[in-house]
Amino acid sequence: MHPSPSGPKSMQISSHSSSHITSTLIGSKASVSGSKSVPESLVHSSLKHLQDASREKVPRASSATATQSLKRRSMEQEINTHSSLISNSVVTKDSEAVGSVALNVKNRSKYENDDIDSDEDKPLSSRLTSSSVASIKEKSSVRKSATVRVVESSPKTTAQEEDSDFEDKTPLSERLLAHKADTLRKSITEAKNINSHSKDVNNKLGKPSNLAPRKDTSDESDDDKPLSERINLKVPVKAIGSSTAQSGKGSDDKKPLCQQRVANVSVKSQDKKIIGESGIKKRPHDQSTGSVPASAAKKPKLYTETAQLQAKHKTEVLSDDEDEVPLAQRIPPSICTIKSAIKKKVSSGMAMATKKVLEARRAKTGQIKKALTTKSTIAMPKAAPGSGGGQKWTTLEHNGVIFPPPYQVHGIKMLYDGKAVELTPQQEEVATMFAVMKDTDYATKPKFISNFWSDWKQILGSNHIIKKLELCDFTPIYDWHLREKENKKLLSTQEKKRIKEEKLKLEEKYMWALVDGVKEKVGNFRVEPPGLFRGRGEHPKMGKLKKRIFPENIVINVGKDAPIPECPMPGHRWKEIRHDNTVTWLAYWNDPINSKEFKYVFLAPSSSLKGQSDKEKYEKSRKLKDYIEDIRQTYTKGFSSSDSTRRQIAVATYLIDRLALRAGNEKDDDEADTVGCCSLKVEHVSLVAPHSLEFDFLGKDSIRYFNTVEVDERVYKAIGDFKKAKAEGDDLFDKLDTSKLNAHLKEIMPGLTAKVFRTYNASITLDTQLQDTNGNTLTEKVAAYQGANKEVAILCNHQRSVSKSHSAQMERLESKMAELEALRVELKRDLDRAKKGKPPLKDADGKVKRNQTPEVLRKKLDQNNQKMDKMKLDMRVKDDLKTVALGTSKINYMDPRITVAWCKRHEVPIEKVFNKSLLAKFSWAMDVEPDFRF
DNA sequence: CTTTGGGAGTCTGTTAATACGAT
DNA sequence: CATCGTATTAACAGACTCCCAAA
Structure with a gap:
């Protein structure tokens, strides 16, 4: 009965805008019977309303002011009025109840498995460590042999592996990341209090895992390799090393994190080698080694994005500590203690967060761990693009796609001409899709309504009693929907929600693919759920039913020798299995809205x-x-x-x-x-x-x-x-x-x-803009970067809708400013009086204020002025950027090497400008030289 | 001082919409 | 030339974080 938690969030309808529409759904019976003021069918009246609204809205910048030069574009004003326009999610009805029950059962074993398989909760690197007993014992000096050992253990040999080996190999789970972050934060604030949750985690992590060794196959190790290493073979090892030596002279301690990475590369390069293969591997694997105290494995991981990222892409991490240690520090194959790592970090202008984490951690555990890392560079198996005759991969293994849960009938009856009507599950599903869109502006668009009606009519069939949409009253369903939403909210507040999330880990196995023996993240392994198509702008097909996708609609692409992904829907089978290594998709299906188009499942942006x-x-x-x-x-x-x-x-x-x-x-x-x-x-x-x-x-x-x-x-x-x-x-x-x-x-x-040209101009603009970065503080530098980013975003016309609360926020700031101004006036007056030896005037409430020296007052005045200046700036920036989306150009247009090099030059921690996703996506750009110019 | 609640900002997932060569 | 097939680019909403003020 509950909406499926696993359903896409887009399916959820927000309720914020519901009030401005009559409480009756368009065309609903209630409106007809209820209000006489409604002349025709609700549909019509609402259509008018809708037309007006859409007219205002579509041209998003209709009221834009005169333009400026090519950099300025105007935005729409009060989008607030049209807040509803914003939602574009598809409504669907799947409820989770059934699905979740099923999952529950199924999951139980999986869950337990997870437990055993504690490694799943850990970052790849750490898992490797904790699970690889062998490697733990062998120190860096034995790195090689350790690696071999791990690799050897990887071949699948048992039946059990048949089932779970894939999952076992795909340890690094995102959920854990979130969890870890959480844990991390907690540990910072309550360094001394180990809460039960943490303990729990610790226990889990500490649990020996019989499956672990298998997981630590070379596949995983590959995952840890930096993309750059995998891809960029052009740089001779030697060259890398020497350049590093150059830039690395002196000490890394003073360099920003990003610069330190360079050193890593060199180290890694030296270690470059190819290892034997495990059952699956096709590519040379990284080697790794490390030693970790068993206790280390028990702690929740603390990590910085950088470290994490680096661990994943650049080095193999053996201890969970690695997650917290910047790559640079881990790299030296020689022993690197946390202690020294901390020192380095502190002195190197590393992100505060990192320092904090480390310190907190140290305080908490008082442990010193060694993080040993070595990394072997992998030779790119593939030649430059195009050279391989278009071949994109040699081996490809994955688990296919996951389907949304089946529709769960809720049984709430809609009214037709005032009377409850029976609907088949399918009919109810579609009706519900429409019903829950009541609070979106789509619900008032004639196009949307007519498209919906023509699809639904078909589903209703010719002899169904529902003949006119205007006589339909979906209110009961809509109300039900609202209640469900509320219930869900209540649920989520409790720690119980966690359990749900854990269940979703069932999806874990779909998250990864093995490409040429390297574990890579899959981008969109979830089949799109059914819903009503929305489309952006005045799309002719808005409101059409987007039908449910079944295995019979899906073509799977997988390596010839790889196992064919199991079809997760009992009684169904894939449409087709293909073995095409000239393409990068793992699966596709025909778009139900436009059958000429396809929806593809690709690897994630972080993939090689x-x-x-x-x-x-x-x-x-x-x-x-x-x-x-x-x-x-x-x-x-x-x-x-x-x-x-x-x-x-x-x-x-x-x-x-x-x-x-x-x-x-x-x-x-x-x-x-x-x-x-x-x-x-x-x-x-x-x-x-x-x-x-x-x-x-x-x-x-x-x-x-x-x-x-x-x-x-x-x-x-x-x-x-x-x-x-x-x-x-x-x-x-x-x-x-x-x-x-x-x-x-x-x-x-x-x-x-x-x-x-778009890419070129975006990147060159960023590069140019960043040249004259002047600013002393980190904040100023980051602001300068954002300013450059903004120029690019404006050039590319990357917009975002103004948040509904923008004007309210600005008003709040205005009033705060007014307060500060009043205070300024008062301080000034008191200061003047104090200079003359007079006591301050009474305050607004008539209370007598104590005497203060002119010095004190002057100081206060200065502080106040500074505060006002900062606020003024903040307000200007905020208003300036209210319609500008910086993210799109960052993700798609600005060469990340420009950013990385700039960070190195200005000692700005890269994580100040790139989030975790971007760090992962751009891992190939991290070792660029500081003097890189686009 | 810590905890809590809530608001604003950021991140992530979703899936639409585009580009562009091949057929 | 139109369509097919593949890959990239895009905005948005909800989830999640972070921060701050009140308790």
Whole structure:
């Protein structure tokens, strides 16, 4: 009966906006019977309402102010009014009850398994340590043999392994990360109090695991390797070492963490070697060693993101301590004690958090552990992209996908013409999807409603009593939904929720794949649940039913010799099994909304495969730097070409280069009406004398691009020409499309396409902006970085909707400012009086204040002024960024090496600007030289 | 002083929407 | 040329953190 906890969060409907709509669902019977003021069906009235609303909303920046230069774009104002517009989640009905019960049973063994398998809770590295008894005993000096041992133990030999070996191999679990973080925090604050929870964890961790040794197979070790090592073989070991030596001269102690990493690389490189294979491995494996006191394994892990990340990608960690120790410190194969590690950290400007953690930990445990790490560099099995004839992998093993729980009937009856109606489970499911969307603005969109109705009508069948949507009253279902939501909330407050989460660990095995023997995280292993399609902007298909996906809809791609993933749905089977190593997807199914499209299951961004192509992407855009002058010259010449095709190519390229516009492929009628450069319509660009252009169109995701830019006069004239003799709706670039444009670009530079310009311009902008970073404090430096990031985000037009509470927040700040101002005035007055030897005036309440010396008052005044300045700045930044999304460019456009190098140069801990996900995703960029320029 | 509750900011997962070569 | 097939780019919502003030 409860909505499935495992269901996507997107399915949950927020209730915040429900109030502004009549309490009756659109078209509901209640409205008809209840209010006479509703003339026609509710549907109609609500439609009007909806139209108004949507009109305001869609053009997100309709009220934007005049524009500024290309960097400023305006945003919509009061999005608050349209808060509902924000939600785009699909409503579904799956309830968890059934599912969870089933899971429970199933899970019990799994859970116990987890228990035994304590390693699962630990980071890979630590698990390795604790579980590898052999390696524990052998110190670094025996590293090699230890490694071998681990590897040897890995081959699957028992039946048990058949079942669980995959899971066993995939130790590092995210949930634990969260858990660990939690634990970490706790340990910091209550260093001395080991709460029961921690104890619990400790016990768990400390428990010997019979399965553990198996887990510590080489597969895992590979996971610990840095991407860069796997991928970037070009750098000779020697070179790395020497460069390190150079930069590393003196002591690492003073260097920022990121710089210290360089040293790691060198060490690792020295250790480079290839090990024998385990049953599965195809790739050389990392070796690792370490020694850890058994007790170490019992403690909750404390870690820093950096350390964690590094542990995962750069080194093999043997002790759980490693998680807390920055890579640099771990690296030396020689013994590195925590003590020294702490010292180093403290003196090296490391993130406070890290220091705190270490200190807290030390205080708490008083233990000194050794973190030994060695890492062997793996030779990239694959040659450069393309060289392998498009081959992306050699072996691929994974567990397929996980399905959302089946629909759980709730039995709440909707009303039709005032009477309860019987619905089949499927009919009820769809009805519920619609019902729970009542509090979203989608519920008022005619398109949404009509699309929904036409799908639902089919499901109802021709002889069903429901003939008109207007007579349907979903209120009972909606109310039920609200109650469920409340119940869920209550539940979550209790520590019981934890148990649920633990159950979700059932998904653990789906989270990992073995690619060429290396364990890699899978990105989206969950099949999308059924729901009502929403789409962004005015999507023609909004409201259509997104049908449930079954195994019969899914094609699995897996290595030829790998076991075929078990179909998790009894009685069903996969549509097809493929063994295609020229692609990177693990599975796909046809999109139920648009059957011509597919939904793919890929590896996570942190995977080697993704990392490699990411790196290639940035390398390609870097190459553009060598051609850009040429290209600009070429298109400048083209502005006045007599050949109109050539002229259009020139102008389009100019726009893409200057404004970072997207290519703009043609779109079908059944997609939202949005455009990019090549698909601009005449009405999207207007001439502004003397030679500026005003752009106003909806781009990807129906985000408005509204910008006025001064352009080359020839471009201004050319655009005027292109618009001539065309009507609204006609293509501005009628002689052009993306393939022609890209074909042209390719002639100039191999592999060049329109999108490369976006990456290039974003990265070069960041690089340039960061050059003049001046700031002394860490805060100032980080602010400078954010400022640069902001410029990029604005260039790329990455927007976000204004939070509903933004204006309220600003008001709050304003009033605080007013208070400070009042205080300032008062202090000033008292100061003046004090200087003259007079006592301060009574305060507002008429109370007498004590005398204070002018010095004290002056100090207070200064403090107050500083506070006000800071607040002013904060407010400005906050308002400035309320519509700017910094994340998108960070994830997709800015070469991470620019950021990493900058951090090294300015001694900013990388984790100040990259979160855990980004650190993982960009692990390949971490050892860049500090002087790297894009 | 610690604990707690809540608000604001960040992170993560979700899945839509785009790019672009191949067929 | 349109469609297919694959991969990347994108915003958003809820979960989670962090921080602060009140208890």
